[in-house]
Amino acid sequence: MQLRVPFLGDGVQADQPYPAQLLQRAFEAAGRSVALHPAPFALPQARALLSLGRQEGGLDVLWCLTSARREAAARPVRVPIDKGLVGWRLLLARPELAARLAAVRSLAELKAFRLVHGLDWPDTQVLQDAGLKVTTSGNFDAMFRQLQLGRVDAFPRSIAEIWNEAKRFEAEFVVVPEIALSYPAAVYFFVAPERPDLASTIEQGLQRLIASGEFDRFFLSQHQSYLQLAQLNHRHVLPLHNGRLPPQTPTERPEFWFQPL
Template sequence: MSLCRRNFLLSAAGASLASAQAAPRRLLIPRVSARADLMKNYAAVLLDQALAAAGLPVTLEPTPELIPQNRALQELGRHSGRLDVVWTMTSVEREQQARPIRLPIFKGLFGWRLLLAPHEVSERLREVQTLADLRAFSMLQGLEWPDTGVLQANGLRVVVSPSYDAMFKQLRLGRADAFPRSVEEVWWEHDRYGQGLTVVPDVCLHYPAAVYYFVAPDDDELAAAIELGLHRLRTTGAWDRLFLKHHGDDLARARLGSRRVLELHNPLLPKATPLDRPELWFRPQG
């Protein structure tokens, strides 16, 4: 489908949505983190602004309980009615469960990884020059996280944990050497859980990774509205401004342009990922 035809269809869908929705639509989203309240959450704010830009007024309502990412996608896939939108890192398997809107909402930030490690391991890790050097260390990851498969596919030793809250204690106890965390996560986690841990200087990992909004497989109306709204926010520059408002301080603190970047491949990335559109992805300035 040509870009012009796609834009025409999206605009038509947006007009239909605007006329069809007299009252705000209630959208159920997962409570996936203990972090800041809903309207300080970047993905929630971006979703709200995108749907407003598409002419679909909504109210976002998080679930009372935390829902793991895989279970949230399963809820979408089986039309349980418990969720309407989920945002999470994509993979081939996940795109078979639910419908992705293929615009990376974090501009690939979840593929830029800094290493959280005990102080006594940090000095050795900062001297790592190559991926082969890194294979001498063990990496901590979550049981069902796509990143686990990415690290393993690159020959890294991975220690898997089923409990996020326990992972920082496991790291302090020496059960793994480092915990690769995204630029978007690592500073908050270090401030909250990082006693005895440090963010390793001078080095970082990078692999292509996209976090998308997902909806139920047959929710054409909502999928069209989200895509249309994101395109409109990107065109006006509102998306970039929101991105920098929420992530600019973390990126400045990370100094990615001055770090040694270890590139990893991501075999879990679907072929339809828009890697050929550089305007959708963050790249550090050297």
């Protein structure tokens, strides 16, 4: 099977990103062969979602954070491919603010700081619903510029993202120690509504990977180093309520979700 998938990078990295590798493993577990054809450039998630199933310039499979609106527009495969790790957030900040942010122990204290987040990211609403000050932007690079210029104080990033970004901006930003944010969130594979067959194949493969233990082994092989750096057991975790989580989210399946030891 030939599948059109999102942009996978500029070719510098040796390996495909985790979701693309997991998608290939799911097809193998389902007994199907697959060839992934990445888009030539990155699309904003909202546009990528609308492109699912289109013949010209469209995608067959997309991976992104779920929301009720996104699940109404496309067909989700309701297996959180990152075990909900996207909802475990650390703060990227300028060094001169790190100590003040590290001392935060409540949402009330965090409200004294301004955060930056994506304009169309579903979890931006989670931060706003918690009463936090959030500046939004539709341009990813512009968010880092706002942090550089001091227009915002911190950028909440997932455990799987923040370490590479801190290395990229090591002269300007640090990962704030001692605190973390946590809220239930799920990254799914999405397909066009007219492709229940494709969704079924992906779900069957993922379920087989979970049942065999291969899913967890692969997840840890890709994320263990980030989890060790995060040292979540030594951080004060501020839990946030996600009132935007679709009711069909399989929160009752503990094997689907990451939990610190």
